[in-house]
Amino acid sequence: MQKIIVMLAASLALCSCGGKAVSADRADAETQAALPAVPFSADSAYSYIEKQVAFGPRVPNTEAHRRAGDWLVAELSRHGADVSEQRAVVKAFDGTPLSMRNIFGRFNTDAEERTLFVAHWDCRPWADEDADPERAGRPVDGANDGASGVGVLLEIARAAGANPSPKGIDILFVDAEDWGSESDEDSWALGARHFVANMPEGYTPSEVIVLDMVGGTGAVFPREYFSQQSDPALLDRIYTAAAAAGYADRFPNRLGGAVTDDHRQFIDAGIPAVDIIDYRDGFHPAWHTGADDMTAIDRSTLDAVGQTMLNLIYGTK
Numbered sequence: 550m551q552k553i554i555v556m557l558a559a560s561l562a563l564c565s566c567g568g569k570a571v572s573a574d575r576a577d578a579e580t581q582a583a584l585p586a587v588p589f590s591a592d593s594a595y596s597y598i599e600k601q602v603a604f605g606p607r608v609p610n611t612e613a614h615r616r617a618g619d620w621l622v623a624e625l626s627r628h629g630a631d632v633s634e635q636r637a638v639v640k641a642f643d644g645t646p647l648s649m650r651n652i653f654g655r656f657n658t659d660a661e662e663r664t665l666f667v668a669h670w671d672c673r674p675w676a677d678e679d680a681d682p683e684r685a686g687r688p689v690d691g692a693n694d695g696a697s698g699v700g701v702l703l704e705i706a707r708a709a710g711a712n713p714s715p716k717g718i719d720i721l722f723v724d725a726e727d728w729g730s731e732s733d734e735d736s737w738a739l740g741a742r743h744f745v746a747n748m749p750e751g752y753t754p755s756e757v758i759v760l761d762m763v764g765g766t767g768a769v770f771p772r773e774y775f776s777q778q779s780d781p782a783l784l785d786r787i788y789t790a791a792a793a794a795g796y797a798d799r800f801p802n803r804l805g806g807a808v809t810d811d812h813r814q815f816i817d818a819g820i821p822a823v824d825i826i827d828y829r830d831g832f833h834p835a836w837h838t839g840a841d842d843m844t845a846i847d848r849s850t851l852d853a854v855g856q857t858m859l860n861l862i863y864g865t866k
């Protein structure tokens with residue numbers, strides 16, 4: 550993903566959404582965690598991240614990518630999801646044909662109201678933010694950038710399989726998010742673009758939640774700019790769920806950055822979507838560097854995001 554600057558627009562948006570922010574501000578005051586209806590296991594999510602990293606960088610067209618993709622399909626199936634795949638060859642900005650796979654797992658397929666959770670499972674082929682030129686030419690491990698979102702969602706899949714919810718829960722692992730160019734906004738999120746253009750027949754999610762870089766040490770998740778434009782009410786529910794999970798400090802109820810990420814493909818197609826992404830003055834310091842390995846991951850961040858999402862789905866006791 551890519552950060553973009555919309556300073557003026559962002560400050561205007563802050564003013565215009567002041568009324569909405571008040572109710573969630575009140576939730577911020579409740580720092581005491583309520584007992585969750587379904588507890589999240591950060592240890593389990595952590596091991597799902599370790600497993601992905603152990604395959605090696607999941608860069609499209611590589612053996613590590615193929616093996617990791619097969620494993621993701623097997624894991625979703627094991628948790629009881631109805632699993633399907635989209636396979637296609639898409640062209641990257643540099644002309645490389647990428648053999649991509651979107652992996653889609655669905656729970657309670659009869660439910661009309663459906664929440665779609667999305668994370669990208671591919672890795673960036675270059676650590677181009679790394680100051681060391683030798684490391685900059687190598688692919689990233691993507692422990693945080695990619696594997697963390699997938700790890701949290703695999704744990705949510707496990708919970709969804711064990712705890713039927715009245716709403717439909719869908720989990721989509723999109724490919725080819727991170728083979729992008731800073732000079733071309735349309736070169737990112739190719740897997741999500743393909744999904745939106747080739748949605749399964751009759752399928753329209755009620756709302757979309759993208760999780761990206763949700764495992765980093767010291768992570769915070771303010772309201773991402775395009776998400777705020779698209780679905781402020783869904784963000785309000787998420788920030789209330791975070792406060793109920795005792796994580797109001799990790800979900801500060803203020804506007805964060807503006808990010809080019811998978812959510813924008815859904816928004817452009819008229820489907821409300823939000824991006825839960827770590828954003829301080831910028832991304833995690835390991836972003837697109839050789840340091841995005843397991844040392845960048847903190848279980849308490851995984852718990853903050855995972856428990857917030859399970860509270861959103863199942864509520865508290």
Ligand SMILES: [Zn+2]
Binds near residue numbers: 550673694727837
């Ligand atoms: Zn990235």
